[in-house]
Amino acid sequence: MAQDAPKREGIATGFDSIWTGANIPTQEATGLERIMLSDDKILVVLGVVLIIWFGIIGFLLRNDRRIGQLERELENHRSDF
Known part of the structure; x- marks a missing residue:
């Protein structure tokens, strides 16, 4: 004999029932x-991924x-001293 899952009442149940019939x-x-x-x-996904890469x-x-x-400038600056 299969057992039915217990029905839980709460805020979500009331909220869900409001939107089920809404257009x-x-x-x-x-x-x-x-x-x-x-x-x-x-x-489309391939194009977006390629653009990102x-x-x-x-x-x-x-x-x-x-x-x-910057490394070349630092090297030149060090050689001046």
């Missing part, structure tokens, strides 16, 4: 939303050049 307003998808909601979402690589290369320049 949720929606809008037509436009522009970028249509692309994001299409079937080929993996391409290119940004990180660009940031690292720029900082590497700046640090190299």
Whole structure:
């Protein structure tokens, strides 16, 4: 004989019952939303990830050049003394 799970009453139960019958307003998808909601979402994810990686690589290369320049300046400054 299967036992039924006990029903728990509380704030969440009352809140949930209010929204179950409510009509949720929606809008037509436009522009970028249509692309994001299409079937080929993996391409969107891949594009975003590639943009992030290119940004990180660009940031690292720029900082590497700046640090190299500072190291050369420090080396030149030390040789002056």
